[in-house]
Amino acid sequence: MxxxxxxxxxxxxxxxxSNGAFLIRNADVYPVTGPEMKGVSVLIENGKIADxxxxxxxxxxxxVVEAKGLRVYPGMIDSSTALGLSEVESVRETVDTGELGEFxxxxxxxxxxxxASEHFPVVRANGITSVMTFPALGGGGxxxxxxxxxxxxxxxxxxxTDGWTWEEMSIKGNAAVHLVFPSLGRGGxxxxxxxxxxxxxxxETGVTGAASQARRTYDExxxxxxxxxxxxxxxxxxxxxxxxxxxxxxxxxxxxxxxEGKIPLAVSASRATAIHDAVQFAEKQRIKIVIxxxxxLAKAAAExxxxxxxxxxxxxxALPQNEDDPYDASYTLPxxxxxxxxxxxxxxxxxxxxxxxxxxxxxxxxxxxxxxEALKAVTINAAQIWGVADQVGSIEKGKWxxxxxxxxxxxxxxxxxxxxxxxxxxxxxxxxxxxLYEKYVKRP
Amino acid sequence: MKxxxxxxxxxxxxxxxxxxxxxATIMTVTKGTLKGSVLVKDGKIAEVxxxxxxxxxAAVIDATGQYVIPGIIDSxxxxxxxxxxxxxxxxxxxMVDVRDVIDPEDIGIYRALAGGVTTIHALHGSADSIGxxxxxxxxxxxxxxxxxxxxxxxxxxxxxLGENPKRAGNPSGRTGxxxxxxxxxxxxxxxxxxxxxxxxxxxxxYQAEWADYRAKAARGERAIPPxxxxxxxxxxxxxEGKREVHCHGYVAEELLMMLRVADDFGFRVNxxxxxxxxxxxxxxxxxxxxxxxxxxxxxxxKMEALDAIPYNAAILQKKGVVVSINxxxxxxxxxxxxEAAKIMKYGGVSENDALAMxxxxxxxxxxxxxxxxxxxxxxxxxLVVYDKDPLSNYAKVQxxxxxxxxxxxxxxxxxxxxxxxxxxQKLIEKERQNQQQQRxxxxxxxx
Numbered sequence: 068m069x070x071x072x073x074x075x076x077x078x079x080x081x082x083x084x085s086n087g088a089f090l091i092r093n094a095d096v097y098p099v100t101g102p103e104m105k106g107v108s109v110l111i112e113n114g115k116i117a118d119x120x121x122x123x124x125x126x127x128x129x130x131v132v133e134a135k136g137l138r139v140y141p142g143m144i145d146s147s148t149a150l151g152l153s154e155v156e157s158v159r160e161t162v163d164t165g166e167l168g169e170f171x172x173x174x175x176x177x178x179x180x181x182x183a184s185e186h187f188p189v190v191r192a193n194g195i196t197s198v199m200t201f202p203a204l205g206g207g208g209x210x211x212x213x214x215x216x217x218x219x220x221x222x223x224x225x226x227x228t229d230g231w232t233w234e235e236m237s238i239k240g241n242a243a244v245h246l247v248f249p250s251l252g253r254g255g256x257x258x259x260x261x262x263x264x265x266x267x268x269x270x271e272t273g274v275t276g277a278a279s280q281a282r283r284t285y286d287e288x289x290x291x292x293x294x295x296x297x298x299x300x301x302x303x304x305x306x307x308x309x310x311x312x313x314x315x316x317x318x319x320x321x322x323x324x325x326x327e328g329k330i331p332l333a334v335s336a337s338r339a340t341a342i343h344d345a346v347q348f349a350e351k352q353r354i355k356i357v358i359x360x361x362x363x364l365a366k367a368a369a370e371x372x373x374x375x376x377x378x379x380x381x382x383x384x385a386l387p388q389n390e391d392d393p394y395d396a397s398y399t400l401p402x403x404x405x406x407x408x409x410x411x412x413x414x415x416x417x418x419x420x421x422x423x424x425x426x427x428x429x430x431x432x433x434x435x436x437x438x439x440e441a442l443k444a445v446t447i448n449a450a451q452i453w454g455v456a457d458q459v460g461s462i463e464k465g466k467w468x469x470x471x472x473x474x475x476x477x478x479x480x481x482x483x484x485x486x487x488x489x490x491x492x493x494x495x496x497x498x499x500x501x502x503l504y505e506k507y508v509k510r511p
Numbered sequence: 512m513k514x515x516x517x518x519x520x521x522x523x524x525x526x527x528x529x530x531x532x533x534x535a536t537i538m539t540v541t542k543g544t545l546k547g548s549v550l551v552k553d554g555k556i557a558e559v560x561x562x563x564x565x566x567x568x569a570a571v572i573d574a575t576g577q578y579v580i581p582g583i584i585d586s587x588x589x590x591x592x593x594x595x596x597x598x599x600x601x602x603x604x605x606m607v608d609v610r611d612v613i614d615p616e617d618i619g620i621y622r623a624l625a626g627g628v629t630t631i632h633a634l635h636g637s638a639d640s641i642g643x644x645x646x647x648x649x650x651x652x653x654x655x656x657x658x659x660x661x662x663x664x665x666x667x668x669x670x671x672l673g674e675n676p677k678r679a680g681n682p683s684g685r686t687g688x689x690x691x692x693x694x695x696x697x698x699x700x701x702x703x704x705x706x707x708x709x710x711x712x713x714x715x716x717y718q719a720e721w722a723d724y725r726a727k728a729a730r731g732e733r734a735i736p737p738x739x740x741x742x743x744x745x746x747x748x749x750x751e752g753k754r755e756v757h758c759h760g761y762v763a764e765e766l767l768m769m770l771r772v773a774d775d776f777g778f779r780v781n782x783x784x785x786x787x788x789x790x791x792x793x794x795x796x797x798x799x800x801x802x803x804x805x806x807x808x809x810x811x812x813k814m815e816a817l818d819a820i821p822y823n824a825a826i827l828q829k830k831g832v833v834v835s836i837n838x839x840x841x842x843x844x845x846x847x848x849x850e851a852a853k854i855m856k857y858g859g860v861s862e863n864d865a866l867a868m869x870x871x872x873x874x875x876x877x878x879x880x881x882x883x884x885x886x887x888x889x890x891x892x893x894l895v896v897y898d899k900d901p902l903s904n905y906a907k908v909q910x911x912x913x914x915x916x917x918x919x920x921x922x923x924x925x926x927x928x929x930x931x932x933x934x935x936q937k938l939i940e941k942e943r944q945n946q947q948q949q950r951x952x953x954x955x956x957x958x
Contacts, residue, residue, distance in 0.1 A: 157674075157813035186811065386842045390618050391935065393928060394625045394845075419812050426849065429904030479904055480852040500810075504822035504858070507790050508829070 087491055088112040090125035091472065094134035098462035099141055099446045109139060111468040114491035118464065132472070132486070140442075140477050141462050142196025142469035142489065144225075144449035145424045146379045147359060147414025150190060150198050151180030151226070151233070156419065165203045166221065170295050172321035174221030176202040177240040180233040186418050188498035191228040193422040194477045194484045196469040196494075197238060197459055199414065199449075200224050201245055201333075218292055220245045222321065223333060225453050227469070229489045242453045243333035243357065244325050248348075249288035250341045251281055289344060296352050299326060330454065331355040333379075339363035346370055357452055360416060362388050364400055368407030377410040377452045380444070382417070383427040395434055401444065402435030412449035429478040441478060467491070529553075530915065531565055532896065535574035540581055540863060540871050541885035549579060551892040554914035559886055572896070577909060580866060580901050581885050582629025582893030585844045586804045586873035587757075587784050587837035589636065590619035591648060591659065597638035599679060602695060603710045605668060606741040607643035609633050613656035619841045620659075624650045624919040626845030627895040627908045630661060632877055634669045634784075637759040640676045640697065640706045642669035644745055645757060647877050649893075650911075652918055665755055665878050667781070668745050672760035672769060674815050676703050704768050711776045714746035721747075755781035755878065757804075761815035763791035770799050782876045784837070786827075787819035793830035802833040802876040807853040824868060825858020835873035852902040862902055891915075 091109045096119060098104070110118040110125070125131050154161035163179045180200055190198070202221030222241045230236035302319035303326055305312075324330045334356050336345045342361050349356040360381035361367060371378060380401055387396035404411045413428055415421040428441040450460025459467050468491040475482040487494040533548045537559060547561040550569070565571060589596050593614035598604035613633070623631065630649050635642030647664035677698050697703045720737040727734035748754035756773070758780055760766045766783055773780050779800065783789055786803040787810070789796055796803060805827075810819035824834045836851055838844035851865040860868075874884025882891050892915035899906040911919035 155811055155814055155817060189810075384842060384846060386622070391931075394622045394924070419810060420808075423808070426904050430846070433905045433907050480849060480856050481902065483856075500820040500822065500857075503818060503820045504790075504826065507793075508822070508826050510791075510794070 086113045088117070088126065088129045089491075090123070090129055090131045091134050091139060091470070092125070092131050094137055094139045094472065096139045096462055097141075097442075099442055100461040100463060109462065109468075109470070111470075111488070111491045114468055116462060116464055116466050116468050119462065134472055136474075137485065138473050138475065139462065140194070140471045140473060141446050141460060142471055142487065143194045143425060143445040143477065144412070144460060145190070145195050145198040145415050145421050145445075146412045146449045146452065147381070147416045148190075148198045148200055148421050149418055150186050150200050150228070150421060151182070151184050151236075152176060152200060152202070153418055154181070154184055154186070164201070165217070167217075169217060169291075170219045170318060171202075171217070171221050172219045172244045172325075173317040174202050175224070175240070176200045176221060177224035177226070177233055177237055180224065180226060180236065182230055182232055182236055185499045186421070187228045188495065189500055190418075190421045191487060191489075191494060192484060192496045192498055192501075194425060194471045194473070194487070195228055195421065196471075196487065196489050197225060197227050197449075198421065199242060199453065200226060203245060203247070216288070218247060218249075218288075218295070220247065225455060227489050229492070229494050238458060239453060239455050241324060241330060242455070243331050244321065245359075246292070246332050246334045248334050248336040248341050248345045249285050249292075250336070250338060251285050289348070292348070293351075296322075296326075299323075303327075325354055326352075328353075328355055331357045331452075333357045333359055335359045337362045339366035342367040343370060346374055346376060349376070350374070359414070362400070364403050364407065364409070368404065368409050372408040375410075377412070377448075378404065379414040379452070380404065380411050381414060382420075383413070383430045384423075398430055398434035401428075401431035401441070405436055405440050410448060410452070411444055412452050413444045425478045426480055429480075432478070438478075445478075528570055528915070529557075529566055529568060530570040530572060531563065532572045532574050532579055532894070533565075535577050535579045535896065536900075537886060538578060538580045538863070538866060538901070539886040540867050541887060544863070549886060549892075549894065551894075551912070551915040554892055554916070556886060556888050556890050556892050556894075558888055572910065574896055574909075576898075578897045578899065578901055578906070579886065580627070580848075580895050580897070581870045581890075582883060582895055582911065582913065583627045583847050583869045584630040584632075584835075584873040584877070584879075584884060585623070585628050585838050585847060585869075586632045586782065586835045586876050587839045588623075588631040588633055588841075588844060589839070590623060590631065590633070590841050590844070591615065591617045592633055593617065597636040598643060599638045602639055602676065602679075602697060602706045603641040603742065604639055604643055605641045605710070605743075605745045607635070608646075609635060609643065610646050610660075613646070613648070613659060615654060615656045615659055620650050621652050621919075622841065623844050624652055624911050625908060625921075625924070627848060627897070627901070627911060628844055629893040629895070629911060629913050630874075630877075630879070630883055631844070632667070632757070632873075634667065634757060637669075637671035637675035638679045640671055640703050641710060641746075642671055642759075644754075645669050647879060649913055650918065651913055651916075661879060661882075663879075663882075666745075666748070666753075667755045667757045667877075668749055669784075670707065670756060670758040670769070672703050672758065672765040673700060673762060674813055675759070676706075700765055700768075703765070704772065707769075707772055708775075710743075710746055711750070711772070711778075714743045714750060715776070717743040718747045718750060749778050750776065752778070757782050757784050759784045761785055761787045762818070763788040767792050767795055770795055770801065773799070782835075785839075787816055787823060789832070790820065790823045790826040791818075793827050793832060796827070797831040802835065802872070803827050804835045804837045804873065804876060806839070807836050807850040808857070821853060821857035824854045825860050828860060828864065828868075829858075833872050833875050834868055835876055836868045837873070848897070848901040848906065849904050852904070855902065865902060 096104045096107050107121050108123040110123050149164045152163045201223045223243045225239040225242040226236040299319045299322040325332050334345045336342045358378040361378050385397040415424045428445050432438050432441045447460040450456040468488050470488045472486040529552050531550045538544045548563040550558040550563050591614050592612050595612040598607045632647050634645035645667035647661040648659045649661050697706050724734050782802040782804050784804050789803045808821040810816050827834045847869040851869045854860050855865045871884035874880035883893050894912045896910040897906045909921050
C-alpha cells in the first residue's frame with residue numbers, strides 16, 4: 068500500500084484557523100450540479116464550502132492542501148444500508164434491524180446507530196460520506212425469527228459516515244418512514260421482503276386456485292395498511308381539533324410527518340403490480356413516496372415518471388429475476404430508468420458490500436447509463452430524494468464540505484481516494500482492514 | 512452410445528474452425544501484453560504475435576480497440592449442480608460426487624459465459640467436514656453433462672472447517688443451509704479436526720488391508736479381497752496423491768490445523784478455499800505449497816469473517832502463495848475481472864498479477880495450467896474479448912471462445928432478443944388459450 072499522505076503537502080501556516088478553515092488549491096473540481104472546473108481552489112470554513120473558483124486564495128493563516136493534478140468530488144451517498152445497526156450479519160446479538168410488530172413507525176434507526184461500528188471506516192474509505200440507515204433488512208419480525216409479517220419497520224436516518232455520536236452523525240434523523248409493501252410476486256430479496264413462491268398472474272403457472280388465494284391475502288394486507296393510515300388520519304384530525312378524548316399515541320404521532328408530506332414513505336416494492344398498487348395507495352393517501360428496489364421498471368416506469376415518484380435502485384450487480392430474462396437485466400435497469408425519465412439514486416441494500424456502491428454505478432454506465440447520471444445517482448439525486456439537497460450531494464457554496472480528493476474517477480475500482488472530508492473535517496481513511504494488513508504484512 | 516455421442520458433438524454450435532482475432536490488445540498473462548493477433552486452429556491457440564498472416568479460409572474477428580484475455584477460471588462454484596450442494600446427513604460423505612448431478616441446462620452456465628468464465632471448479636458446499644468429490648467443468652453451453660467435463664483435470668475432494676460444518680451439528684445454532692438438521696457430530700472446531708483425523712485413520716487402515724491383500728495375491732497366496740468401501744476410496748486416493756484436497760476454511764487456526772493433519776497423514780492440502788485469514792499464516796501455507804482461493808472483499812457476514820481483509824490476496828502473493836480469486840456465487844462469477852481489479856486497489860498488485868488471479872493461478876490450483884489459464888501457442892483457445900481494459904468497471908464482455916468455438920457473442924445476443932421475446936409471447940398466448948379450453952371442458956376429464 069502506498070503512503071498517499073506523502074503525495075499531498077498540507078502547508079500548515081502558523082496552526083489551524085479557528086473556524087477550521089482550509090483551502091484545497093488548484094484541483095479539478097467536479098461539482099456534479101455544474102460542469103467540471105479545472106484548476107480551481109475550494110475554500111472551506113466552519114465545515115462548509117465557502118468559495119470555489121480560479122482566483123480563490125487562502126486567507127492569512129489558513130492552511131492549504133495542494134491538489135494539482137488531483138480531482139475533487141462531493142462525497143457519495145448510499146441510499147440504503149443498515150450501517151450502524153448490524154455488525155456481524157449472522158450473530159443476532161450484533162444485529163438491531165427487524166423489530167417485532169406490524170406497524171412500528173415510531174422506531175428510530177438513528178438512536179441505535181453505533182458510531183464505532185467497524186463498517187463505517189471501511190465504507191467511507193471508498194468515498195461514501197453519507198448513508199441512509201434503514202430499520203429493517205427484510206420483512207421484519209426479528210432477524211432469523213418468526214418471519215412474522217411487518218409492514219412499517221420504522222424511521223430511516225440519513226447520517227454521515229463519521230462522528231463521535233449518532234447525534235453528530237445525523238443529517239436528517241427522520242428522513243423517511245419505511246413500508247414493506249405486500250407482494251404477489253416471487254423474488255424480492257433483501258429489503259423487498261416479498262413472499263416467495265406465489266405467482267403474480269394465473270397465466271404464469273396456470274394454477275388459478277393458488278393465485279386467487281394469494282390475491283385475497285394480498286388484498287387483505289393492503290386493506291390492513293389502508294386502515295392503519297385512516298386511523299392515523301383520524302388521529303391527526305383529533306389532535307388538530309384538540310378533542311377532549313385525545314391521547315398521545317406514539318405510532319400515529321410518528322406518522323404525522325408522512326401524512327403532512329414533510330418526509331416520504333419509503334416503500335419496498337419490487338414487481339410491477341406492487342409498484343402500481345403502491346403508487347395508487349400513495350395517491351389515495353395523498354402522501355409522498357419513494358420506491359425501494361423496483362425490478363419491473365419496464366412496466367412501471369411510465370406511471371412513476373408521470374407521478375414524479377423517485378426510486379432507489381438496488382444492486383446493479385445482481386442476477387436477473389427470472390430464468391429467461393436477458394443476462395444483463397440488472398445491469399441495464401438504471402439505463403432503462405434513465406431513458407424512461409424516472410428519477411433515481413443507488414442503494415447497496417447491504418452493509419458488507421456498501422463500499423462497492425460506486426462500482427455498481429459504474430457497471431450501469433457500462434450497460435448504457437450516461438456517466439453523469441451515474442455520478443448524480445450516488446450524490447445529488449440521493450440528496451434531493453431524501454430532502455437534504457441544501458446540505459449535501461454536490462460541491463456548492465453553503466453546503467457541507469463532504470469532499471473527496473482522488474487521483475481519478477471515483478466510480479472506478481482502481482482509483483485512490485487520497486483524502487476525505489466530512490463536514491470540513493479530515494477523515495481517517497484507515498480501518499480494521501488496513502490495520503490488520505499493516506500488522507500482518509510485517510510478520511517475519 | 513458412442514455413435515450418439517459423436518452425433519451430438521457434431522451438432523454442437525459452430526464447429527471449431529480456423530479463426531484469427533486481429534488488432535487487439537492481447538493480455539497473455541504469462542508472456543506479457545502486446546498489440547496484435549491470436550490465431551486459433553483446431554480449438555487450440557496456434558500463434559500469438561504482433562503480425563500474423565491470415566490463413567486462407569480463416570474467419571476474422573476484428574477486435575480493433577478491444578482486449579483479449581485468457582478465459583476466466585472460477586476455482587469455486589456451485590452452478591450447474593441442480594442445487595445438490597450439501598449431502599448433510601453425515602459429516603464425511605466423501606463417496607458423493609458432483610459428477611452425478613451435473614445440470615448442463617442451468618442458465619447459470621450461460622450467464623457465467625457472458626461474464627467471461629470458461630472453466631469452473633464445481634464442488635460441494637461446506638456443511639460437511641468432508642463434502643464430496645469435485646469436478647472441473649468447461650462452460651460449453653449447449654453440450655450435455657458429459658460434454659461439460661474438463662477432460663483430464665485431476666479429481667478433487669472438498670473439505671470444510673469452521674462454522675459451517677459445526678453449525679450443522681449444533682442444535683442451539685442456526686441450521687446449515689436453511690433447513691433444519693438434527694444434531695450431528697461435530698459441533699466444534701475440535702470436533703471437525705477429530706472427524707477428519709478419524710476418516711483418515713480409517714482410510715489408512717483400509718489402504719493397508721488392500722496393500723496386504725494385493726501383496727498376498729501377488730505372491731500367489733490365497734486371500735480374500737477386503738470389502739470395497741466407497742467412502743474410504745477417495746480418501747485413499749488423497750493419501751496416494753491421486754486426488755486433490757480443496758479445503759474450505761476461514762480462521763488461521765483451523766487452516767494451520769489442517770496443514771498439520773495433512774503432515775501427520777502424509778498428504779498435501781492443494782488449495783485452501785476462502786482462507787479469509789490465510790494472510791495471518793502466509794508463511795506456513797507457503798512452506799507447504801498450498802494455494803489459496805479467496806474472495807476479494809467479503810467480510811463480516813459471520814463471526815469467522817470478522818478479520819477478513821481485502822488485502823488477503825496481496826499479502827499471500829507477496830509471501831509466495833499461489834492465490835486465486837473465486838466467486839462461490841452465481842452472480843459474482845460474472846465479473847471476476849473487476850474482482851481482480853480490487854486486488855490492485857487493496858495491496859497494490861500489478862495489473863498482470865491481478866489478472867493472473869482469475870486465470871493462470873486458478874489453472875495452477877486445478878492443475879490444468881498446461882491446457883488453460885494463459886494465451887500461449889498450444890493451449891486451448893479459451894479466450895475472452897472485452898471492449899475495454901478488463902480491469903475497468905466499464906468493460907463489457909463481447910465474445911467468449913472455448914476450444915476455439917464462440918460460445919458467447921454479445922452482438923448475436925442483442926440481435927436475437929427480439930425474436931426470443933416474440934417466441935415467449937407466443938408460448939404465453941398458447942398457454943392462455945390452453946387454459947381457456949380447459950376451463951370450458953367439463954370437469955373430471957383431465958386425469
